[in-house]
Amino acid sequence: MAMLEPVVEQKPKAESFxxxxxxxxxxxxxxxxxxxxxxxxxxxxxxLPELWQWLTRDLEFSxxxxxxxxxxxxxxxxxxLFYRERSPWVYVEFPLEGRQVAVPSVVGLYKxxxxxxxxxxxxxxxxxxxxxxxRLGEFILHEDWPEGVNPMRRGFxxxxxxxHRDPDPQWQPPTVVxxxxxxxxxxxxxxxxFAESAxxxxxTVGEDVIRTIPRLFYKYRGVEKIAEKQAIDRALLLAxxxxxxxxxxxxxxxxxxxxxxxxxxxxxxxxxxxCVFAELERLRHHAAVITGICNSTALAIATSxxxxxxxxxxxxxxxxxxxxxxxxxxxxxxLYRDLSExxxxxxxxxxxxxxxxLDELHASLRYSSSFLDRLEEVGTVGPERARSYGLVGPxxxxxxxxxDLRKLFPYAAYDSVDFEVARAEEGDGxxxxxxxxxxxxxxxxxxxxxxxxxPSGAISNPAFRAGAGAALGVVExxxxxxxxxxxxxxxxxxxxxxxxxxxxxxxxxxxxxxxNFAFQDFPIILASFGLSNAECDR
Amino acid sequence: xANWVLQGLRTGIKTSSYPNRLDASPGISPGRPRGxxxxxxxxxxxxxQCCPTEAIVAQNGGVxxxxxxxxxxxxxxxxxxxxxxxxxxxxxWGAIAPNVPAAIRRLNRAFGRSLHIRFVxxxxxxxxxxxxxxxxxxxxxxxxxxxxxxxxxRNADVLLVSGPVSDAMKxxxxxxxxxxxxxxxxxxxxxCAISGGVxxxxxxxxxxxxxxxxxxxxxxxxPPPPLAxxxxxxVLVERKRPLELVSLPSNxxxx
Numbered sequence: 106m107a108m109l110e111p112v113v114e115q116k117p118k119a120e121s122f123x124x125x126x127x128x129x130x131x132x133x134x135x136x137x138x139x140x141x142x143x144x145x146x147x148x149x150x151x152x153l154p155e156l157w158q159w160l161t162r163d164l165e166f167s168x169x170x171x172x173x174x175x176x177x178x179x180x181x182x183x184x185x186l187f188y189r190e191r192s193p194w195v196y197v198e199f200p201l202e203g204r205q206v207a208v209p210s211v212v213g214l215y216k217x218x219x220x221x222x223x224x225x226x227x228x229x230x231x232x233x234x235x236x237x238x239x240r241l242g243e244f245i246l247h248e249d250w251p252e253g254v255n256p257m258r259r260g261f262x263x264x265x266x267x268x269h270r271d272p273d274p275q276w277q278p279p280t281v282v283x284x285x286x287x288x289x290x291x292x293x294x295x296x297x298x299f300a301e302s303a304x305x306x307x308x309t310v311g312e313d314v315i316r317t318i319p320r321l322f323y324k325y326r327g328v329e330k331i332a333e334k335q336a337i338d339r340a341l342l343l344a345x346x347x348x349x350x351x352x353x354x355x356x357x358x359x360x361x362x363x364x365x366x367x368x369x370x371x372x373x374x375x376x377x378x379x380c381v382f383a384e385l386e387r388l389r390h391h392a393a394v395i396t397g398i399c400n401s402t403a404l405a406i407a408t409s410x411x412x413x414x415x416x417x418x419x420x421x422x423x424x425x426x427x428x429x430x431x432x433x434x435x436x437x438x439x440l441y442r443d444l445s446e447x448x449x450x451x452x453x454x455x456x457x458x459x460x461x462x463l464d465e466l467h468a469s470l471r472y473s474s475s476f477l478d479r480l481e482e483v484g485t486v487g488p489e490r491a492r493s494y495g496l497v498g499p500x501x502x503x504x505x506x507x508x509d510l511r512k513l514f515p516y517a518a519y520d521s522v523d524f525e526v527a528r529a530e531e532g533d534g535x536x537x538x539x540x541x542x543x544x545x546x547x548x549x550x551x552x553x554x555x556x557x558x559x560p561s562g563a564i565s566n567p568a569f570r571a572g573a574g575a576a577l578g579v580v581e582x583x584x585x586x587x588x589x590x591x592x593x594x595x596x597x598x599x600x601x602x603x604x605x606x607x608x609x610x611x612x613x614x615x616x617x618x619x620x621n622f623a624f625q626d627f628p629i630i631l632a633s634f635g636l637s638n639a640e641c642d643r
Numbered sequence: 644x645a646n647w648v649l650q651g652l653r654t655g656i657k658t659s660s661y662p663n664r665l666d667a668s669p670g671i672s673p674g675r676p677r678g679x680x681x682x683x684x685x686x687x688x689x690x691x692q693c694c695p696t697e698a699i700v701a702q703n704g705g706v707x708x709x710x711x712x713x714x715x716x717x718x719x720x721x722x723x724x725x726x727x728x729x730x731x732x733x734x735x736w737g738a739i740a741p742n743v744p745a746a747i748r749r750l751n752r753a754f755g756r757s758l759h760i761r762f763v764x765x766x767x768x769x770x771x772x773x774x775x776x777x778x779x780x781x782x783x784x785x786x787x788x789x790x791x792x793x794x795x796x797r798n799a800d801v802l803l804v805s806g807p808v809s810d811a812m813k814x815x816x817x818x819x820x821x822x823x824x825x826x827x828x829x830x831x832x833x834x835c836a837i838s839g840g841v842x843x844x845x846x847x848x849x850x851x852x853x854x855x856x857x858x859x860x861x862x863x864x865x866p867p868p869p870l871a872x873x874x875x876x877x878v879l880v881e882r883k884r885p886l887e888l889v890s891l892p893s894n895x896x897x898x
Contacts (some may be wrong), residue, residue: 106819118683124669247811256846266810295763297794299655299776302764302812323811324766339695342841349770349866395775406647412780413657419777428673430770433717441717469650570798615671639769642809 122192129159144193150208156197156395160187161216166195167508168216168495170588170605171223171230175259183208186577186588190513194577198497216312219495222380222613230257237300241343245322248273256330263330284308284315292627294323300637308612309624315617321612324642332602336362337437337571339597344589348606348640350393353386354582355429355604358589361516362578366593369569373560375439379517383580384548388459389418390583391545393637398538401632402479414459421455439565449556460549467542480534484618484630487532494614498585500539500634504532511579513616522551534633541635573598582607584636608640649864657781661870664876671867672734676719676840678707678890679729696841699728700884703811705892710863711837738874740831740858746842753826754800759825761799765816766809766848770866771833775803775806777869790876794894796822801879802856807835807842808849812867827857835877836898837861863888
């Protein structure tokens, strides 16, 4: 590695990434530049750690996702995806053969923790071992799932549940209580309120919690598996419905991937409307998170005020699109529904009052010291840890990382709107609250910019026909970067669908915020992340 | 220092008029398709084709809608692709589950005006969870009707379940039910909890709550809006009349 550094430092910007890559790795790896936006590096599995270090540490790329695709009969395609500003997407790929295959783990490397859950997931669902990973085993599939049955394998029948192991009455969650006198306090998976299913083990000595061990994937519905062999419009229903509170964003990500596979153009009006709906969803999502934060601090009137805003946004969504959660809007090639002039006026007028009410609420909260006391310096994630775990979205932006896919890779009509990427440095609960407020206001501003100058024309390109190919669709979902990678087979159905959701990425970092805190702060830390388990578990 | 009390008072009363009077505020419900008669069978056939979940079925020259499978994809609605079925703006969707004995149903009045609810998310997409959560907001405020959330299954009368029952939630769901004292009722909300929706049955989901527990009342919808869930609860305590899970071609008065 050391020998590479001088080369990089000499002139990092003067040459294209492709040329730099060729100069550094010539003859050791195979390089192909598929398009302006994609660069493929084909190597062998042993070269992976070196390439990983080069990309993430020397060139400051971020790890996006791990794509594993079993082509046919024990032949695998393995790709690690990376991205950074003003660079092509980098796919580091290597072929694997045979069933007993092993890949070197990267979790111990710089930014390696970002791949931790990806490796664990692949080990669980595909049965591929990562050499050197400290914690493989029971992860997405829980303890009663039969050993050695890997549901993402081609040979696995997705229609039937395999015979499960009998629950072991002596079974204990794998805990290591480290502190003297500490015990593990279980919380969940069923809660006393309308909460999503998740389980947490809090290592505590009574009042102070030392650390939190989340155990998720109670809601694993095998979406990636059951999407296989489905027609595109049927798989779209899954893309929209695996995470209902960010349905439009994920539907859009899926459609953009499908559009890329067949080079389908989207009419200008549809692109613009896609931004409107995506921002409407972000606004409602953030209002819901703000409601949750107020509720977690038991500030009753603020909770009511925020809940009224949230419900008004749900009603507004339903009035203008026909559905409170924006289901059934997006399709490959455009949209199913248009906005009439009357609805545009309704939307503009309502947004004005929503923005004012959000401002009032934010101002009142800022002057409520009892509320601020509960949030400030609570659940802190520092920038180094956020970067190392590859956190995304509002959570990352509250920890000093100003990354937003709407700016990095402007999709739909985001290249023509003017907005600021929120950013705070503290990484605590209050920073996250401010980010959610700021982004909500930015969403209103984006929508108002767009609605005043709507292009006319069709809202859908009827030429869509699914053809074989693979592509990536990227969107900035309300919770952050969402990547939808789809490979469509010769018959026009989904051959492999990989969803990398911001919920998955950010839940991995949740435990960083839940260390050394007072017991009563747990609901507040949880609410200030505002994460969805459905989005994580898929 | 923020004056929260003043802000609260200034907001005024926001509570819905439902169930005393129907609430017709815009956006309160996405509505749902209704069975209809058609002049030609081709139109009915096209509708059957456009439904991706086989919720629309041809019947007597028209189409019927099976709400247990309708996932609100909106493809049969008027603003979507042609042709369209009639769409009503209702939200009273609660229905008695198939095969519930009448004798059991009659007990429901005993719960009267104090019903304690335990909620289990059995793998929902979180839209149902979000809609159920709205029941506590000032618009719907279910406390006024005597419906309360309880922090323990030991005090619960009703188990409210959403989701297709994912593999890992089968055991927690069963355990929660077993921990509840008799008499107890199960309310399944959302298409997933009734039929598995888009997710199941599969290797990872049971395909509906009734595969695991005896269900008493079902509220279809994807997701059912808050007032539909409220209607389901009112049906459970016999304060509202249940509706059917199917809309037949001739059922014009339903809605």
